Amino acid sequence: MIDSLSRWMEERFMPALSWIVDNRYLRAIRDAFITFALPMILVGSFFLILAFPPIPAQANGGWLASINNWAAYYRPVLLVPFQLSFGLLSVLVSFGVAYNLAESYELEGLRIGITALVAFLIASVPVGVPGPTSPLPLGDYPLSSFLGALGGEGLFVAIFLGIFTAEINRFFVKTGLTIKLPEGVPPKVARSFEALLPAFSAISLVWLSEWYISSHFQARVLDPNTLTYTDVPATWSRLIMELLRPLVRASNSYPSSLLQIVLMMVFWSVGIHGMNLVSAVAYPFWTQNLSENVLAAARGLPLPNIVTEPFYHIYAHLGGSGATLPLVFMLLRSRSAQLRQVGRVALLPGIFNINEPVTFGVPIAYNPIMIIPFILAPATIVSVNYLAMATGWVARPIAQIPFTVPVIIGGFFSNRSLSGAFLQVVDLAIAALIYYPFFRAWERRLLRESDE
Amino acid sequence: MIRIALVCSFGMSTSLLVQSMEKVARQRGLAVEIEALGTGDVQKRSERIDVILLGPQVRYAQASLRRLGKPLAVIDPLVYAMARGEAALDQALALLGGEKN
Numbered sequence: 194m195i196d197s198l199s200r201w202m203e204e205r206f207m208p209a210l211s212w213i214v215d216n217r218y219l220r221a222i223r224d225a226f227i228t229f230a231l232p233m234i235l236v237g238s239f240f241l242i243l244a245f246p247p248i249p250a251q252a253n254g255g256w257l258a259s260i261n262n263w264a265a266y267y268r269p270v271l272l273v274p275f276q277l278s279f280g281l282l283s284v285l286v287s288f289g290v291a292y293n294l295a296e297s298y299e300l301e302g303l304r305i306g307i308t309a310l311v312a313f314l315i316a317s318v319p320v321g322v323p324g325p326t327s328p329l330p331l332g333d334y335p336l337s338s339f340l341g342a343l344g345g346e347g348l349f350v351a352i353f354l355g356i357f358t359a360e361i362n363r364f365f366v367k368t369g370l371t372i373k374l375p376e377g378v379p380p381k382v383a384r385s386f387e388a389l390l391p392a393f394s395a396i397s398l399v400w401l402s403e404w405y406i407s408s409h410f411q412a413r414v415l416d417p418n419t420l421t422y423t424d425v426p427a428t429w430s431r432l433i434m435e436l437l438r439p440l441v442r443a444s445n446s447y448p449s450s451l452l453q454i455v456l457m458m459v460f461w462s463v464g465i466h467g468m469n470l471v472s473a474v475a476y477p478f479w480t481q482n483l484s485e486n487v488l489a490a491a492r493g494l495p496l497p498n499i500v501t502e503p504f505y506h507i508y509a510h511l512g513g514s515g516a517t518l519p520l521v522f523m524l525l526r527s528r529s530a531q532l533r534q535v536g537r538v539a540l541l542p543g544i545f546n547i548n549e550p551v552t553f554g555v556p557i558a559y560n561p562i563m564i565i566p567f568i569l570a571p572a573t574i575v576s577v578n579y580l581a582m583a584t585g586w587v588a589r590p591i592a593q594i595p596f597t598v599p600v601i602i603g604g605f606f607s608n609r610s611l612s613g614a615f616l617q618v619v620d621l622a623i624a625a626l627i628y629y630p631f632f633r634a635w636e637r638r639l640l641r642e643s644d645e
Numbered sequence: 646m647i648r649i650a651l652v653c654s655f656g657m658s659t660s661l662l663v664q665s666m667e668k669v670a671r672q673r674g675l676a677v678e679i680e681a682l683g684t685g686d687v688q689k690r691s692e693r694i695d696v697i698l699l700g701p702q703v704r705y706a707q708a709s710l711r712r713l714g715k716p717l718a719v720i721d722p723l724v725y726a727m728a729r730g731e732a733a734l735d736q737a738l739a740l741l742g743g744e745k746n
Contacts, residue, residue, distance in 0.1 A: 207704070210705040227655075227683075228685060461702075464702055465703075466703055469684075469702075534727070535727065538726070538728060542658065547657055549658040549700065550726045551726070553701055553722035553725050554726030558722065
């Protein structure tokens, strides 16, 4: 049966998957996050941890409290590298999406990426809001009123404008609509003029539509100082955010978190990188949710969201996708020489949350016995973690750290609380309990086969 | 000089196998350059690659990477899991040999 399943997978399912992965829009978005935004997300998160040191607020007296006081006093300073790295996430994404998509069309990624970045900046500020004598100039708005739109709030507009800018360039190339210069103009000079028209069109369209939107519509936003909702002139960012808010809210729900982990593990069960596939769609939502947490923390509010990148990479995939770290220790002490061998190879990578040796060595993929705990353990862990974070027993994720940070250290830094490290210990115990009987059954099977 | 690319999601889990392959190549006195790449990086580097080996977990990328016109194969899951450099190196060399004949 498993053979026919595997044949069906390779012949029918794999082409469908490669369509998802090959889809140039999804790939442009995913690569924009991974290659353009991720380094700055990680650097920004480091400064975020500095600004909000993982020390309980109730630490009274002593050097712990003085670190807390120091960080609280200098927080506006400590936050600057964060605000202008992770905080400018959407600026990076707008560039990255346009760059990747343009390159996939074999157009000039750099030029088109820069155009998209400028278009995105225009879509983030109110344009032409009526003032007492003439429309308000840009300088009348405080910088802080833009920062949100350049970070998480502007994410979907950034993605959209990245695609839009690349497509408009492709349209001009395809239709041959360019400024024709007379013969004899050096080709390099002619090319620089040809590039101007699509850039001019993209920026004009965004600018004019932004002008219309800002001068005709209002959007409801949370005022960070008074914590009340106020109506402000709309921008592309604010409009799209309002439109997509229900979807972002839904992404943060328990059913959504469970669906995501089950999908990841079902893909891995047939030996396909599930995190990779699911994150192709989920990454913008995770990042959006995490940005909201960071903003809330900066304002001293409770963190609103749970389903973020660290929720999976740090708190669910302990030792790698499938929470296989406890299994590695069982392998090391197995009676089967084959499994012991796998355990030895898997131990060091496992400590850094890489577990392909386990998935393909035990093997778990295509192995009906091991697939059960491989899906069940992470699904249980996600349920427990969601409950623990929803009820407030465990602090919610705030910092996105590299997924290779070992268990316990990672849990501690991701939510800057010992509760995160403790949660990982509980999760490890859950995974150990769920894996153990299946590990024994598989071990018996291997031993019997080697006897025969 | 034979340039081999080992591809996985981020180029992290394949880097284990790269080490082991490099060791085997040194023992055999072969001039090879082996690089661990993420699926997103292959296209940009394709000019500096002679042969591509894919980790089994990203074998769905086979179709798109085949368009680069390089000899390409998926690594056997067990070879991948146990980082058996010898088998993987032989696979890469066989792919290239197949092309020359």
